[in-house]
Amino acid sequence: MQTAAAKIIYSGPVRCSRKLTRDGTVMVFPGQLTDPTMQVAWRKTWRTHFSVNIYDALGMPQGTNMQDYLLINEGDFVSVSEPIARRSDRKTRTLNALYSGRFLGASGGNLIFEADAEDLETVAAGFPGTVTEIIPNRGAVVETVGAYAAGVWGNNKIGQGILLTVNDIAKDGIFDSQSLSMAMAGSIVFANTCYDAEVLQSTTRLSPGGLIFGSLPAALLPVAEQLPFPVIVTDTIGGGRISDPIYNMLGENIIKCAYLYSAPARGNIPLSAEIIIPQEDPTSDKNNLLSEITVGNRVRILDGYYAGEIGFITKLLPQGADSDEETEPIGDQVLICIDADTTITLPVNNIELLQDDKK
Amino acid sequence: MKQKKNEKTREQKEETIDVVLTIDIGSINTRVSLFERENGRYHFTGTASGRTVYSDGGEVEYQSVSGAVQKMESALDRHFLDDTGRIITPQKLGMIGADQVVVTWSGGEMPRVVLMGLTNDASIKAMENLMRKNGLKATAKICAMEGRPLTENIGSLTAADPDIILVSGGTEGGAEHALYRLGEILLLACKSIDEKNRPEILYMGNSEARGQFEKVFHQLTKISFCDNVMGQKDVKISPTTAFQKCMLNFGKEKNPALAQVQKETGCEAISGDFAYGRCVRLLSRLHRANHSVLAVEVGASRTITAFGANLGLEMTKFSGGIGRTLPKLLEHTKPSEILPWINFQLKESELTDYIINKSVHPELIPANTYSAEIEQTLAHFLIKAAIEQNPAKEQLTDGTLGMVLLGGAVLRNVEDPGDVLRIGMDSLRPFGLTDYYLDMNGLASAVGALAGVNRELAAQVTSPAMFLNLGRVITPLSRVKEGKRAFSISLRDDGSNIQKIDIFQGGIKRIPLEYGRYYEMDWFNVDKSVTLPGVPTWTSIGFKAGCFGLVFDMRGENLQLPEDRSAQIHLLDRWRSELGSWKGN
Numbered sequence: 001m002q003t004a005a006a007k008i009i010y011s012g013p014v015r016c017s018r019k020l021t022r023d024g025t026v027m028v029f030p031g032q033l034t035d036p037t038m039q040v041a042w043r044k045t046w047r048t049h050f051s052v053n054i055y056d057a058l059g060m061p062q063g064t065n066m067q068d069y070l071l072i073n074e075g076d077f078v079s080v081s082e083p084i085a086r087r088s089d090r091k092t093r094t095l096n097a098l099y100s101g102r103f104l105g106a107s108g109g110n111l112i113f114e115a116d117a118e119d120l121e122t123v124a125a126g127f128p129g130t131v132t133e134i135i136p137n138r139g140a141v142v143e144t145v146g147a148y149a150a151g152v153w154g155n156n157k158i159g160q161g162i163l164l165t166v167n168d169i170a171k172d173g174i175f176d177s178q179s180l181s182m183a184m185a186g187s188i189v190f191a192n193t194c195y196d197a198e199v200l201q202s203t204t205r206l207s208p209g210g211l212i213f214g215s216l217p218a219a220l221l222p223v224a225e226q227l228p229f230p231v232i233v234t235d236t237i238g239g240g241r242i243s244d245p246i247y248n249m250l251g252e253n254i255i256k257c258a259y260l261y262s263a264p265a266r267g268n269i270p271l272s273a274e275i276i277i278p279q280e281d282p283t284s285d286k287n288n289l290l291s292e293i294t295v296g297n298r299v300r301i302l303d304g305y306y307a308g309e310i311g312f313i314t315k316l317l318p319q320g321a322d323s324d325e326e327t328e329p330i331g332d333q334v335l336i337c338i339d340a341d342t343t344i345t346l347p348v349n350n351i352e353l354l355q356d357d358k359k
Numbered sequence: 360m361k362q363k364k365n366e367k368t369r370e371q372k373e374e375t376i377d378v379v380l381t382i383d384i385g386s387i388n389t390r391v392s393l394f395e396r397e398n399g400r401y402h403f404t405g406t407a408s409g410r411t412v413y414s415d416g417g418e419v420e421y422q423s424v425s426g427a428v429q430k431m432e433s434a435l436d437r438h439f440l441d442d443t444g445r446i447i448t449p450q451k452l453g454m455i456g457a458d459q460v461v462v463t464w465s466g467g468e469m470p471r472v473v474l475m476g477l478t479n480d481a482s483i484k485a486m487e488n489l490m491r492k493n494g495l496k497a498t499a500k501i502c503a504m505e506g507r508p509l510t511e512n513i514g515s516l517t518a519a520d521p522d523i524i525l526v527s528g529g530t531e532g533g534a535e536h537a538l539y540r541l542g543e544i545l546l547l548a549c550k551s552i553d554e555k556n557r558p559e560i561l562y563m564g565n566s567e568a569r570g571q572f573e574k575v576f577h578q579l580t581k582i583s584f585c586d587n588v589m590g591q592k593d594v595k596i597s598p599t600t601a602f603q604k605c606m607l608n609f610g611k612e613k614n615p616a617l618a619q620v621q622k623e624t625g626c627e628a629i630s631g632d633f634a635y636g637r638c639v640r641l642l643s644r645l646h647r648a649n650h651s652v653l654a655v656e657v658g659a660s661r662t663i664t665a666f667g668a669n670l671g672l673e674m675t676k677f678s679g680g681i682g683r684t685l686p687k688l689l690e691h692t693k694p695s696e697i698l699p700w701i702n703f704q705l706k707e708s709e710l711t712d713y714i715i716n717k718s719v720h721p722e723l724i725p726a727n728t729y730s731a732e733i734e735q736t737l738a739h740f741l742i743k744a745a746i747e748q749n750p751a752k753e754q755l756t757d758g759t760l761g762m763v764l765l766g767g768a769v770l771r772n773v774e775d776p777g778d779v780l781r782i783g784m785d786s787l788r789p790f791g792l793t794d795y796y797l798d799m800n801g802l803a804s805a806v807g808a809l810a811g812v813n814r815e816l817a818a819q820v821t822s823p824a825m826f827l828n829l830g831r832v833i834t835p836l837s838r839v840k841e842g843k844r845a846f847s848i849s850l851r852d853d854g855s856n857i858q859k860i861d862i863f864q865g866g867i868k869r870i871p872l873e874y875g876r877y878y879e880m881d882w883f884n885v886d887k888s889v890t891l892p893g894v895p896t897w898t899s900i901g902f903k904a905g906c907f908g909l910v911f912d913m914r915g916e917n918l919q920l921p922e923d924r925s926a927q928i929h930l931l932d933r934w935r936s937e938l939g940s941w942k943g944n
Contacts, residue, residue, distance in 0.1 A: 120520060
C-alpha cells in the first residue's frame with residue numbers, strides 16, 4: 001500500500017485531496033476558501049429506527065387504510081409534537097410525534113421513523129486554501145501555495161500554530177522535560193524525537209498547537225494518540241532524527257503558521273500525516289464576511305440542523321447588536337430566510353456567500 | 360442445448376489460444392505470469408512483478424499493470440504492450456501480445472456483505488458457504504426466523520453499511536410470503552441509506568418471489584438475480600458466478616486499473632481470493648482421497664488459510680498481513696510471545712518499532728539477516744493467528760492433512776527454502792505425514808483464475824510439480840523419553856539401495872535425499888507410545904523426494920522454548936542447523 005512518506009515541497013503549489021472512501025455529500029464548491037476545520041465531505045447514517053402504531057394511536061381497527069389519515073409523506077422530517085396523523089370522524093384524535101425524525105414508510109400498521117444521524121465518515125480541509133476541484137460525491141482537492149511535507153504517522157487530529165523548534169544541538173534535539181516551556185502554548189513544536197511518555201503527556205498542560213517528531217518509539221504512540229492536539233512523525237517509528245530534507249523545510253519556515261493534518265487509513269486510502277505551511281495565511285487578509293454580504297444575498301448554511309440549506313439574508317446583526325451588558329457578547333450574526341415560514345439567526349461564520357452573489 | 364453449444368464454442372476458442380497472461384493486482388505488488396502452448400501442451404514460461412501504484416485517493420492505477428508487464432517484456436525480450444501501454448490482444452506475428460488475459464485482484468478493501476435469509480440452518484448457511492469460497496465473512500445477518508422487530512432489523516442492516524446484500528430463502532415451490540417480509544426490511548433500509556450508497560442486491564431465493572423483488576427494487580438500487588442457492592433444477596446463472604459478478608463490480612469501483620484492463624482486453628476478472636480457493640479445491644481433487652490440502656498465503660494485507668478436501672473448501676482470512684495491516688497481529692499476539700522465537704537479542708520495543716515501521720513502509724524488503732529473521736518470525740505468528748481462526752484446524756492433528764502449500768512474498772523471498780519449511784513446521788505443527796510445497800512463482804491464484812476460462816491450461820498446469828517440493832515431514836505423537844529410539848525406518852531408492860535409520864526422540868532428524876528421485880520407506884520397531892496419525896506403519900510408503908528429503912520432527916507435541924533467553928537462542932539455532940539448508944544439504 002502506498003504511503004505518503006517522503007513527499008516534500010519546499011515552496012510551490014500544495015495540492016491535497018480530501019476524499020471519502022465511499023460516496024457521500026460534498027459540502028464545498030470550486031473556488032471556495034477553506035479553513036482548517038471546514039468539513040469538505042461527509043457520509044452519514046441513521047442510528048435509531050423506531051415505529052409508531054397508527055391503529056393503536058388513533059383507536060382504529062386493524063386493516064383500515066391509513067393513507068387517508070396520514071399528514072406526512074415518505075421522506076418528511078417531523079419534529080417533536082408535530083402532527084403525524086389525524087382522525088376527524090366521530091372521534092377526533094391526533095397522533096403527534098414523540099421524537100424528531102424522518103418518516104421512512106409504513107409496514108403493517110406501523111409507521112417507521114429514523115432518527116439520530118451519525119457520521120460514518122467525514123473529511124476536513126485541514127488548512128486554509130482554495131477548493132480547486134470537486135471529486136464527485138467523494139470530496140475535493142484543496143490547494144494553497146507554500147511548503148509541504150508528508151510524514152509516516154499521525155494521531156488523527158488537526159491543528160495549527162506558529163512553528164517553533166526545540167532542536168537543541170546539545171540535547172541531540174530530544175524532546176525532554178527541559179523542552180517544556182510556556183512558549184509552546186499555541187505553537188507547533190518540532191524536535192528529533194521523544195523517549196519519555198511522561199514528558200509527552202505533560203505537554204497537554206501547555207496547550208501546544210501540535211508536535212512534530214522525526215521519530216517516536218512505538219511504545220509512545222498510544223500516548224500520542226490520546227493527546228488532544230496533533231502529533232506527526234515525519235520519518236520513522238523508533239529512534240532517530242528528522243531527515244535533512246524535512247528538517248530544512250521546517251527550518252526555513254520557523255515562526256510561520258503551520259497546519260498539521262492527519263487522518264487514519266480508511267479502505268484503500270493510506271493514513272495521512274501532513275504538514276502544510278502556506279506562504280501567506282489566506283485567512284489573515286480575508287475580509288470580514290459581514291462586510292461582504294448585504295441584505296438579499298443568497299447564502300449556504302454550513303453546519304447544524306439546517307446544514308446545506310440555501311437562504312436569503314434578511315437582516316445583518318453585527319456583533320453586540322442584540323447583547324446587553326449582562327450577557328456575553330455574541331459575534332456577528334445574520335437573519336436568514338430559508339422559506340416562507342422559516343427564518344433563523346445564525347453566526348456569520350456558519351454561512352458562506354454563494355459564488356454568484358460575490359462582489 | 361444452449362449450454363452444450365457454449366461449451367463447444369469455448370473449446371474451439373481455447374484451441375486458438377497459445378499465449379496467456381495472468382495479472383494479479385495485489386496491495387503491494389502486481390504480478391504477471393505467462394503461460395504458453397507448445398506442441399499442443401501449455402507450460403508456465405515466467406513471471407514478473409512491479410509495484411502497485413495508487414492515486415492520492417487510494418485507487419489502484421493502470422500503471423501498476425503496465426509496469427509489471429513492462430518488466431516481463433524486458434525479462435523475456437518480447438512485446439506485450441502497444442505504444443500507449445495497452446496490452447495487445449490477440450497475439451500478432453512476431454510473438455507480440457497475448458491471446459488471453461486473465462486478471463485477479465487480491466488484498467485491499469473487501470466488500471461488506473449482509474446476508475438476509477429465512478432460516479439460519481438453511482438459507483443463511485447456504486449463503487455462508489458461498490461466502491467461504493471467497494474467504495469472506497458476513498458483516499451482518501438478518502434471519503426472518505429470529506423474529507426480531509422490524510426496526511431492529513433495519514437498524515442492523517444500515518449500521519453494517521453494506522456494499523452487497525445477498526437475499527435468499529425458500530426452496531423452489533416453498534416459502535414465498537416470508538420472503539416478502541425480508542423484502543420489506545430491505546426496502547425500508549434502502550430508503551434509509553443515501554441513494555448513492557445503496558448496496559447492490561443479489562437475489563438467490565425462491566424464483567417465485569423474483570418478479571416482485573425486481574419490480575420493487577430495480578428503481579431503488581442495482582439488483583441482480585441467480586439460481587436459488589438452496590438448489591434449482593435448471594441451472595442458468597449459478598450463485599457462485601453471480602456473486603463473483605457482484606465482487607467484480609465492487610473490485611472495479613475500488614480498482615480503476617481492473618476496469619481499464621478489462622475494457623481494453625475484454626479479459627475475465629475474478630477476485631484473487633476466490634481464484635486461490637478454487638486452486639486449493641483443484642489440488643484437493645488431485646490429492647489422495649479423504650486427505651486434505653492446506654494452503655497458506657501470507658499476503659501484504661491479509662493471511663489466508665484454506666483447507667481443501669474432496670473438492671470442498673474451508674477458507675478463512677486473517678485481517679493481518681505482512682504489510683500495512685501488520686499491527687493487527689499485535690491485537691492477537693503479544694510482542695513478548697513473538698520475541699522468544701527470534702534467534703538474536705532484541706528488545707520488545709525494537710520489535711514493536713519494526714512492526715509499525717513495516718506497516719508504514721510495507722514495500723520495503725529486509726536488508727539484512729536480522730530484519731529477515733524478524734519478518735520470518737512475524738510470518739510464523741501470522742500463520743499461527745490465521746490458522747486458529749479456521750474452523751477446519753483440527754485437520755492438523757487428526758492425520759488427514761497430506762499437503763501444505765505455503766505462499767506469499769515474505770515466504771518466497773527467503774534466502775533458503777529451509778526457512779520456509781521451518782516456518783511451516785513451527786507455526787502449523789501438523790501431526791502425521793505431510794508434504795510441504797512452496798508456491799515459488801505465486802501461481803496458485805493464476806491457476807485458479809484460469810480454471811474458469813481456460814480449462815485445458817488449468818488441467819495441464821495444475822499439479823504439485825508447479826510448486827517447489829520442500830520435502831516430506833513426519834511428525835509423530837510420542838511419549839518416548841528424549842534421546843531414546845522412537846522407531847526405525849528403512850529407505851530404498853529406485854536403484855534398490857537400502858539404508859536403515861533409527862529415529863530418536865528430540866529435535867529434528869533430516870535425511871537428505873536426491874531431489875526428484877523416488878523412494879520407498881518401511882517402518883520397524885515402532886515404540887508402543889508412538890502414534891503417527893493417519894500414517895499406515897504396516898505398509899511401505901512411496902514418495903518423490905523434495906529439497907529437504909525426509910524430515911522427522913521429533914520435538915514433541917508442544918513446541919516450548921526454555922525461559923532463559925540464551926537457551927532459547929541456542930535451541931532455535933540447534934533446530935535450524937538440524938534442518939540445515941537446501942544448498943548445504
